[in-house]
Amino acid sequence: MSRETTVAVAYHSGYGHTARQAEAVRQGAEEVAGTTVHLIAVDEITDEQWAVLDAADAIIFGSPTYLGDVSAGFRTFVEKTSGRWMKQEWKDKLAAGFVNSGAKSGDKLHSLQSLSLFAAQHSMTWVNLGLLPGWNKSTASEYDLNRLGFWLGAAAQSNGDQGADAMHKSDLSTAEHLGRRVAEQARRFAV
Numbered sequence: 001m002s003r004e005t006t007v008a009v010a011y012h013s014g015y016g017h018t019a020r021q022a023e024a025v026r027q028g029a030e031e032v033a034g035t036t037v038h039l040i041a042v043d044e045i046t047d048e049q050w051a052v053l054d055a056a057d058a059i060i061f062g063s064p065t066y067l068g069d070v071s072a073g074f075r076t077f078v079e080k081t082s083g084r085w086m087k088q089e090w091k092d093k094l095a096a097g098f099v100n101s102g103a104k105s106g107d108k109l110h111s112l113q114s115l116s117l118f119a120a121q122h123s124m125t126w127v128n129l130g131l132l133p134g135w136n137k138s139t140a141s142e143y144d145l146n147r148l149g150f151w152l153g154a155a156a157q158s159n160g161d162q163g164a165d166a167m168h169k170s171d172l173s174t175a176e177h178l179g180r181r182v183a184e185q186a187r188r189f190a191v
């Protein structure tokens with residue numbers, strides 16, 4: 001029997017959409033037996049939560065896309081990790097990412113790339129989404145998993161005139177999938 005593993009979901013959300021997506025990631029990760037999951041809003045992070053990140057087997061980063069990149073709230077958190085970066089304290093932890101935007105594309109691939117670069121700078125091991133694209137055939141549906149067709153991480157699109165309660169079912173299921181996948185990978189890596 002391998003030990004209990006810990007997955008942290010570290011996200012920023014200005015208006016609640018990415019927070020709901022983070023909750024779906026958490027739900028997916030919690031489905032994997034032997035996993036403890038922590039949800040951390042990085043703009044309100046406490047010393048105890050920094051300790052949770054330091055001890056985690058995997059950290060799943062999440063951000064909305066603001067002006068084509070991660071939000072300033074997420075970026076502030078990134079810069080606060082520089083002491084840990086200097087000592088490479090998060091080296092070899094698993095990492096993954098999820099992003100949200102108003103437009104179907106909205107340039108959110110760039111936000112995901114920022115998240116994966118951030119993880120690379122910390123020498124973390126990136127876990128991709130592990131899904132083929134959905135909604136890309138004449139017989140396909142917008143309710144397919146991974147309807148937005150990402151590989152690097154999980155993506156969501158939130159209508160600008162609607163709140164988080166109206167988020168698309170496919171995007172939430174895709175977020176759950178990412179949480180589950182990272183938790184499963186953490187179990188495989190646990191020694």
Ligand SMILES: Cc1cc2nc3c(=O)[nH]c(=O)nc-3n(C[C@H](O)[C@H](O)[C@H](O)COP(=O)(O)O)c2cc1C
Nearest residue numbers: 013014015016017018064066067068101102103106
């Ligand atoms: C300052 C700002 C900049 C934004 N820039 C983009 C953008 O570049 N592309 C896009 O598709 N949506 C953009 N949006 C829309 C947000 O990405 C979208 O509303 C997202 O769901 C917000 O997530 P949140 O509620 O977690 O903050 C922007 C929103 C704000 C407030």
